[in-house]
Amino acid sequence: MLPELTDLSTFRDLLAGAPAPDTAASQGAEERNGQLTKPPGALGRLEDLAIWYAGWRGDARPQISAPQVIVFAGNHGVTAQGVSAFPAEVTEQMVLNFQHGGAAINQLARSAGARMDVHALDLDRPTADFTQGPAMSEEELLAALQTGWSSVDPEADLLVVGEMGIGNTTPAAAIACALFGGEAADWTGRGTGVDDAGLANKTRVVAEGVALHGGNGDGLEILRRLGGREIAAMAGAIAAARLLRIPVILDGFICSAAAACLERSVAGALDHAVAGHQSAEAAHRAVLERLNKEPLLSLGLRLGEGSGAALAIHILKSAIACHSGMATFAEAGVSDG
Known part of the structure; x- marks a missing residue:
């Protein structure tokens, strides 16, 4: 639960102390992205969006459902x-x-x-x-x-x-x-x-x-x-x-x-x-x-x-669907090079 905003100073303090993205989740998402069945960077900005989203949600393989x-x-x-x-x-x-x-x-x-x-x-x-x-x-x-x-x-x-x-x-x-x-x-x-x-x-x-x-x-x-x-x-x-x-x-x-x-x-x-x-x-x-x-x-x-x-x-x-739903090279039995 979020605390109540009692005054503007509290709001500023809460904003200043707000959490950063989860580094482990971001790194895990980057690693997964590098193993998916596509050439590196082939999905362009969708890849960056998926990694960004994963970091904020604290899940290297997230979903959007709500x-x-x-x-x-x-x-x-x-x-x-x-x-x-x-x-x-x-x-x-x-x-x-x-x-x-x-x-x-x-x-x-x-x-x-x-x-x-x-x-x-x-x-x-x-x-x-x-x-x-x-x-x-x-x-x-x-x-x-x-x-x-x-x-x-x-x-x-x-x-x-x-x-x-x-x-x-x-x-x-x-x-x-x-x-x-x-x-x-x-x-x-x-x-x-x-x-x-x-x-x-x-x-x-x-x-x-x-x-x-x-x-x-x-x-x-x-x-x-x-x-x-x-x-x-x-x-x-x-x-x-x-x-x-x-x-x-x-x-x-x-x-x-x-x-x-x-x-x-x-x-x-x-x-x-x-x-x-x-x-x-x-x-x-x-x-x-x-x-x-x-x-x-x-x-x-x-x-x-x-x-x-x-x-x-x-x-x-769509970015998350590709990131979390695509198979890795290993899962698909596809040679990655």
């Missing part, structure tokens, strides 16, 4: 400034769609054999407008982190986290700009499809938020000042998975911004995570480069919800 997809939803006060093409009420409407099984992520999770959970975080109480002050108090940030932290099934063997929150590419862009530098325009995209005037307005909002809050504290403090409840909940879930040795597949721009807050708080906090895909949001690639994460897929997706990461479950399952 993936979990969690979608978090939150609303943002900054949407009052017209940063989205859709009204904030759509967040709650989409949560109902998730709960009734009608969204894309429901189909993708089902296709991947994943359990799916949905958590709506105070949708009737949006975060504060970050151009006027911090988006959340410390208590609000801790509560959102705890929601994510508590939502991870300890029996899961793979985790995907996604989000729903009208306007949330704006806080994601502000977080990325505050963490990595550059101009607001470098990190601000069209999100759900704002026009040129909308993009200019959104870029202004991001710039104002970063001017007010940038340079104040570590990644968690930036998350508090510029983020949202669903973004913080994703960070909490990713951190919990690290302590539980559950590998994580990161989703798109907003999920990656949440993850970046952890990495900027504790270096190496994302060693248990891979990037599921590169989304169509222009700044996503730049975030992944800063995190040193090469995406598994690039299909022009810009939906969020965990959709790209859920698709990538199939890639990781």
